[in-house]
Amino acid sequence: MSRFMKARVAAVDQISSSVRRLTLVPIDGAPSFTPFSPGSHIVLGIPGEGRVCRNAYSLISPPDDTSHYCIAVRRQPVSRGGSEAIHSRVQVGDELELSPPSNLFLPHWQARHHLMLAGGIGITPFLSYLPELARRGASWELHLRSQDLDAARFPEAAPYLASGNITQHRLERPNLQALLARQPLGTHVYICGPQAMIDAVHAAAASLNWSLSRIHHEVFAAPMPGTPFTAVARNSEVEVEVGAEESLLEALERSGVETTSLCRGGVCGQCRVELLEGEAEHRDGFLNEQERASQCCVMPCVSRARSARLVLDL
Numbered sequence: 001m002s003r004f005m006k007a008r009v010a011a012v013d014q015i016s017s018s019v020r021r022l023t024l025v026p027i028d029g030a031p032s033f034t035p036f037s038p039g040s041h042i043v044l045g046i047p048g049e050g051r052v053c054r055n056a057y058s059l060i061s062p063p064d065d066t067s068h069y070c071i072a073v074r075r076q077p078v079s080r081g082g083s084e085a086i087h088s089r090v091q092v093g094d095e096l097e098l099s100p101p102s103n104l105f106l107p108h109w110q111a112r113h114h115l116m117l118a119g120g121i122g123i124t125p126f127l128s129y130l131p132e133l134a135r136r137g138a139s140w141e142l143h144l145r146s147q148d149l150d151a152a153r154f155p156e157a158a159p160y161l162a163s164g165n166i167t168q169h170r171l172e173r174p175n176l177q178a179l180l181a182r183q184p185l186g187t188h189v190y191i192c193g194p195q196a197m198i199d200a201v202h203a204a205a206a207s208l209n210w211s212l213s214r215i216h217h218e219v220f221a222a223p224m225p226g227t228p229f230t231a232v233a234r235n236s237e238v239e240v241e242v243g244a245e246e247s248l249l250e251a252l253e254r255s256g257v258e259t260t261s262l263c264r265g266g267v268c269g270q271c272r273v274e275l276l277e278g279e280a281e282h283r284d285g286f287l288n289e290q291e292r293a294s295q296c297c298v299m300p301c302v303s304r305a306r307s308a309r310l311v312l313d314l
């Protein structure tokens with residue numbers, strides 16, 4: 001995986017009981033990281049037992065400061081090892097591998113107003129929006145729905161707290177209908193949070209006859225564990241056992257099979273591969289019902305197998 005580079009953990013901060021913030025700095029003499037755009041993410045490789053767990057995390061540090069990258073990681077109740085390792089093992093001085101930044105969640109700069117809706121750790125992509133929105137003098141507001149995560153605990157949010165544009169919703173859910181109804185014409189809405197929250201915003205927008213082209217979302221899904229199976233990359237003549245805790249994509253990478261990926265969460269479609277034999281258990285949010293039913297392809301970043309073997313056109 002030559003596109004991955006090494007970085008050193010320079011600081012670990014506990015933001016809440018379940019969220020840790022990591023500061024990563026370049027090593028090997030590199031003075032700075034690659035520049036990135038607001039809403040970008042990196043893929044972080046976290047060494048586990050006999051494998052590297054790779055997950056995508058939003059960059060939360062200011063995009064114009066490439067001296068370091070910051071990410072925030074929530075401890076997942078069901079973890080394949082990545083978030084658990086970050087919360088229990090990763091320390092200052094550790095070296096981790098990371099990918100260059102990619103962006104699937106860029107703000108729409110032509111918007112007259114930017115309405116950001118975050119559920120819990122879903123605040124992370126918006127933290128890199130704020131400096132650029134402020135620099136452009138854009139109109140914006142951010143709503144965070146979380147019982148235990150406080151926006152004020154993020155140093156990245158600190159310069160913007162006094163603006164009054166950040167609202168914390170602790171026990172009560174925001175009244176989405178009322179919130180959308182009072183938005184000026186030309187508002188774009190960005191959602192990052194659980195699927196139920198994304199669905200609720202879409203429903204409220206539809207009831208107000210909003211154009212869906214003004215609603216954008218990012219899902220922070222990670223692959224879930226499952227039953228082990230065998231994957232065969234037919235063209236590469238590689239057969240690999242996919243463990244319970246690793247994704248099919250990670251197993252293929254471990255075996256040196258050439259793959260492409262971007263979100264690693266089943267939404268971007270980059271990793272799509274033709275399925276030649278076997279039955280996939282689709283867990284992505286990209287394929288349509290027809291593609292799922294036909295078992296023509298699979299998304300290795302999140303999907304697993306219902307059969308003992310999957311044969312891939314790789």
Ligand code: FES
Nearest residue numbers: 262264269271301
């Ligand atoms: S990498 Fe995005 S869907 Fe698999």
